[in-house]
Amino acid sequence: MVKDLFFYALCAVLLGLAGTTVLARNLFRSALALLGVLLCTAILFLLLQAELVALVQVMVYIGGIMIFVLYAVLLTSELAGRMAHPSPLKIAMAVVVAAVALGSVGCLAMRAGHSAAAPAVQVQGVIEGFAQGMDAGVDVAKVLAKPQTGSSNIASMEKLGALLLDPKGFLIPFELISVLLLAAMVGAIAIARDDKGAAP
Amino acid sequence: MNLTSCLLLSAALFAIGAFGLVTRRNLIAALMSLELMVNAALINFVAFARFGGPHQVQGHPESGTLFALFAVAVTAAEMALALAVVIAVHRQRKHLDVRELDGLHG
Numbered sequence: 001m002v003k004d005l006f007f008y009a010l011c012a013v014l015l016g017l018a019g020t021t022v023l024a025r026n027l028f029r030s031a032l033a034l035l036g037v038l039l040c041t042a043i044l045f046l047l048l049q050a051e052l053v054a055l056v057q058v059m060v061y062i063g064g065i066m067i068f069v070l071y072a073v074l075l076t077s078e079l080a081g082r083m084a085h086p087s088p089l090k091i092a093m094a095v096v097v098a099a100v101a102l103g104s105v106g107c108l109a110m111r112a113g114h115s116a117a118a119p120a121v122q123v124q125g126v127i128e129g130f131a132q133g134m135d136a137g138v139d140v141a142k143v144l145a146k147p148q149t150g151s152s153n154i155a156s157m158e159k160l161g162a163l164l165l166d167p168k169g170f171l172i173p174f175e176l177i178s179v180l181l182l183a184a185m186v187g188a189i190a191i192a193r194d195d196k197g198a199a200p
Numbered sequence: 201m202n203l204t205s206c207l208l209l210s211a212a213l214f215a216i217g218a219f220g221l222v223t224r225r226n227l228i229a230a231l232m233s234l235e236l237m238v239n240a241a242l243i244n245f246v247a248f249a250r251f252g253g254p255h256q257v258q259g260h261p262e263s264g265t266l267f268a269l270f271a272v273a274v275t276a277a278e279m280a281l282a283l284a285v286v287i288a289v290h291r292q293r294k295h296l297d298v299r300e301l302d303g304l305h306g
Contacts, residue, residue: 034232
């Protein structure tokens with residue numbers, strides 16, 4: 001089954017990148033591998049039908065925490081001066097990778113755009129539809145055009161949002177988390193601030 | 201793709217993270233290994249929410265997913281503080297070798 005194959009390929013890539021994270025001597029390369037691990041995990045969450053967790057993973061981990069980590073690496077290791085210019089072979093490989101990514105995403109977008117019945121294609125739908133389409137050998141666009149059934153999702157965003165703001169649900173932990181984040185932000189500024197210099 | 205394969209993947213990721221946490225000497229690299237372990241825990245939450253464990257909670261099948269969301273938020277707070285400490289330590293000591301950072305060692 002194609003979905004299983006995709007899962008196992010994803011597992012292999014994830015574990016390989018995790019190994020690179022742990023073993024790479026260059027700290028910057030290690031951080032980039034960790035970024036790949038987080039991205040693979042987000043795709044895995046999409047496969048597991050947890051689209052909100054996947055989006056939060058991309059926004060908070062990749063958009064927030066990884067930026068922190070890269071800043072810390074560049075601030076503390078004086079790596080920026082020693083970064084070698086990429087060789088022509090590496091540039092060529094990067095161009096190939098970028099072209100393949102553009103081609104595959106663009107192909108999916110074109111085929112989804114041709115069917116006018118799919119105004120809002122969800123990311124989850126793209127992955128599921130891609131796997132199903134390759135499974136049965138049918139047109140991907142037809143699978144995508146099928147209306148998204150909310151009941152098959154273990155955690156649709158509407159249900160999760162309602163549950164998060166429900167006083168009988170998870171409202172109190174949700175508010176406590178915001179207090180925790182505020183305290184952590186103030187604490188981080190207080191710890192990292194240079195005491196001698198005038199704080200801007 | 202079932203519960204067992206997801207749990208095995210998460211266990212492997214956790215083991216790799218634990219290996220890195222023990223072997224890396226740089227403080228930031230150790231933190232990145234810690235991230236790998238947290239990620240393994242997140243995969244567990246979502247996998248149990250998707251496939252259901254032996255004792256699935258009645259009433260709120262979304263609880264596992266929400267727990268993953270809360271865990272992400274707590275990790276964000278933790279990493280912000282940890283990296284602030286990293287910056288402060290580097291400013292004071294000019295290095296980040298965890299084996300040299302024994303100021304609290306009695």
